[in-house]
Structures are given as C-alpha cells and as structure tokens.
Amino acid sequence: MIGKAIKTVLLAALALLALGIGWYFYVNLSVRESYRQKMAVEVETPAGLRSASSVVGVVQGDQKLVLGQPGGRGYADLSGEAVVLEWRRVDTCLRCSMGAMLAQQVFAPEIGLNGLPITHPDMEVWLKWLAKLRIRREMPKKLYPLLVTFADIDDPKTVRRVDPDDLAASFGPGVALKSISIEITGEKVTTGKVEQVLGWLGEYPETPVLPKIDPKDFSFEAKLRQGSFIRR
Amino acid sequence: MAISNDLFLAILAMDAYNRGYDAGIADGEGPTDANGNDADGLGEAGKQIGTATVLNVPLPEGSEAAGFYAIAYEWTDAENNTQTVISYRAPVGPSALRAACRGKYGDSLLDSFSGQLRAVASGAN
Numbered sequence: 594m595i596g597k598a599i600k601t602v603l604l605a606a607l608a609l610l611a612l613g614i615g616w617y618f619y620v621n622l623s624v625r626e627s628y629r630q631k632m633a634v635e636v637e638t639p640a641g642l643r644s645a646s647s648v649v650g651v652v653q654g655d656q657k658l659v660l661g662q663p664g665g666r667g668y669a670d671l672s673g674e675a676v677v678l679e680w681r682r683v684d685t686c687l688r689c690s691m692g693a694m695l696a697q698q699v700f701a702p703e704i705g706l707n708g709l710p711i712t713h714p715d716m717e718v719w720l721k722w723l724a725k726l727r728i729r730r731e732m733p734k735k736l737y738p739l740l741v742t743f744a745d746i747d748d749p750k751t752v753r754r755v756d757p758d759d760l761a762a763s764f765g766p767g768v769a770l771k772s773i774s775i776e777i778t779g780e781k782v783t784t785g786k787v788e789q790v791l792g793w794l795g796e797y798p799e800t801p802v803l804p805k806i807d808p809k810d811f812s813f814e815a816k817l818r819q820g821s822f823i824r825r
Numbered sequence: 826m827a828i829s830n831d832l833f834l835a836i837l838a839m840d841a842y843n844r845g846y847d848a849g850i851a852d853g854e855g856p857t858d859a860n861g862n863d864a865d866g867l868g869e870a871g872k873q874i875g876t877a878t879v880l881n882v883p884l885p886e887g888s889e890a891a892g893f894y895a896i897a898y899e900w901t902d903a904e905n906n907t908q909t910v911i912s913y914r915a916p917v918g919p920s921a922l923r924a925a926c927r928g929k930y931g932d933s934l935l936d937s938f939s940g941q942l943r944a945v946a947s948g949a950n
Binding site for chain 1: 880
C-alpha cells in the first residue's frame with residue numbers, strides 16, 4: 594500500500610518535472626511577436642493620383658525546439674487581405690497580394706538586420722524593435738507583391754498579371770505605378786474590402802482561382818490560389 | 826550515372842518538406858506572400874527536380890489549417906517509365922491526426938489530394 598503511494602507520488606513528481614522542463618523550453622527557447630503591417634499603393638492615372646492601403650496582422654517568431662527539426666522553425670502567420678485599388682470602372686481594378694515577413698526585409702537597416710538570416714540569435718531583440726517601429730518606407734522593387742487585375746470582376750477566369758513597370762499595358766496610357774510603401778501601424782486589420790469586390794472568393798486559401806485547371810498548366814493564372822487575396 | 830528508383834523516391838519524400846507553405850528552405854524566387862520570404866520554398870507547379878516535374882494539383886481545402894501539405898510529380902524512372910508520384914508531409918501530434926482523419930468532406934486529406942489529382946488529370950474538376 595505504502596509502496597503504491599510512493600510510486601504515485603514519484604510519478605506525479607516526474608510529470609511535474611517534465612511539465613516544468615517543457616515550460617522552460619517553451620518560454621526560453623521560442624520567440625514570438627505580433628504586429629500590424631500597412632501596405633499602401635499609389636497609382637498615377639489620367640484622372641490624378643489614386644491610392645489604397647490595407648492593414649494585415651502578422652505573428653512572427655522562431656521555435657527553437659521542434660521535434661524532428663534540429664534547427665527549429667521560423668514562422669510568420671498572416672491574417673488580413675490584399676490591397677484593393679479601383680479608379681475607373683468596377684471592371685478596371687488593381688489587386689495586390691499581401692506579404693508576410695516583408696517588414697523585416699524593408700526595415701532591415703533600422704533593426705540592424707542587414708544581410709543577416711531571419712533566425713538570427715538576436716531575433717528576440719530585432720523583432721521587438723520591428724513591432725515598435727513607426728516609420729514608412731517605400732518597398733524596393735524586388736519585394737513588390739504580386740499585382741493582378743480582372744477584366745470582369747465577377748469572373749475569376751479573367752485574372753491577369755500586371756507588370757509593375759508597365760501598368761499602361763494593362764490599364765491604358767497615362768497609368769503608372771508611383772509607389773508601394775509599407776509601415777508598421779497600430780491601425781486595425783482591414784476586413785471586408787476584398788470580399789466586397791471578389792464575391793466569388795471561398796473559405797479556403799488552397800482553392801485555385803480558376804475553376805478548372807490542368808495539372809500540366811503552369812501558367813500564372815492556373816497556379817494562382819485564393820489565399821493570395823485573403824487570409825482569415 | 827542514373828539514380829536508383831528507390832533513392833530517387835526517397836529524395837522526393839524529403840522534397841515535400843522543401844516546397845509549398847512552411848517550406849524548410851527558400852530559393853528567393855516566386856511569391857513572397859506567406860510563411861517566409863519565400864512562400865513556395867523551392868517552387869511548386871512546373872518546377873523540375875531531376876527527372877520529375879511538379880504538377881499543378883491544388884491542395885485539398887483545409888490542408889493548411891491542418892498542417893497538411895502534398896505535392897504530385899510526373900516522374901520518368903530509371904527504366905524510362907513515366908509515373909505519377911505523391912509526396913506529403915503532416916506535423917506530428919493532433920494536427921497530423923486531424924490531417925489523417927478528416928478533410929472538408931470527411932475523407933483523409935491525402936485521399937482528397939489523390940482524388941483531386943485523378944480529377945484534374947481526367948479533366949473532371
């Protein structure tokens with residue numbers, strides 16, 4: 594009887610010890626920060642400058658202790674939607690995909706991260722700096738998000754890629770991309786704008802934009818998924 | 826020198842960890858819109874690995890939420906036969922259980938992916 598009680602106490606103590614060790618590793622070997630990132634797009638049109646923006650929420654971090662992954666795991670989960678910019682008719686629009694983990698690249702000089710890997714040991718430090726930054730910076734072209742338009746907004750089959758260097762090819766003479774900028778903000782995450790214009794969007798990010806695709810069709814349109822426009 | 830079929834299949838098994846969302850590696854190309862600088866790791870549809878080409882097969886709905894990822898290849902093996910190969914990954918723990926147990930329509934996500942591959946290959950989707 595006493596032996597059984599001692600065994601139970603020992604097992605409970607071992608369980609508590611395991612929990613404590615797990616908690617220690619969770620707290621000390623993982624980094625996690627959340628922030629909101631605002632992307633703004635400005636376009637010159639014959640009718641003047643047009644702009645639109647969208648705020649997305651980002652949860653970014655690094656788990657150093659992941660079973661089966663000796664190097665740990667960096668991650669950035671994003672919620673929000675793409676920038677929607679309309680300036681003429683409803684069927685002549687510019688859509689712009691979102692970007693997670695863009696901020697740390699755009700603001701690399703401010704947070705002392707130039708040329709360093711994302712999982713740099715000082716991540717806890719620079720991620721906190723990043724979340725507190727309140728400056729706006731134009732995005733370098735190499736980080737531009739995907740730009741698309743729809744000839745018929747109600748028909749996903751009419752999606753077309755837009756060349757950021759040649760908006761006139763998609764929207765006519767006099768239309769040019771002026772800037773795409775990014776900033777960390779305290780504003781609320783944007784909701785509802787994309788769903789308002791893309792009424793055909795479904796619930797899941799994996800769903801293709803085209804209703805029917807061939808497994809050997811590697812065109813931009815065939816590879817596009819609905820998650821490029823919205824992440825819930 | 827040709828790689829043995831078994832070795833190549835083992836490479837494709839690992840390759841699922843290097844592509845798509847939450848890929849363990851980045852090539853700096855392609856979309857930058859989720860889970861890292863590089864949303865698709867080494868790239869998805871149309872990319873080549875050895876004698877295999879990544880096919881354009883959508884993931885079943887709900888895959889990302891369950892932590893499931895699968896990829897299909899058209900592969901020419903050492904005997905010059907062309908076959909279709911599926912490679913997949915799912916995390917350990919409850920997410921893996923969910924992925925193995927049910928997708929949107931109650932099937933396992935792997936079954937759904939295979940079904941989707943058959944459907945797109947036959948033009949039925």
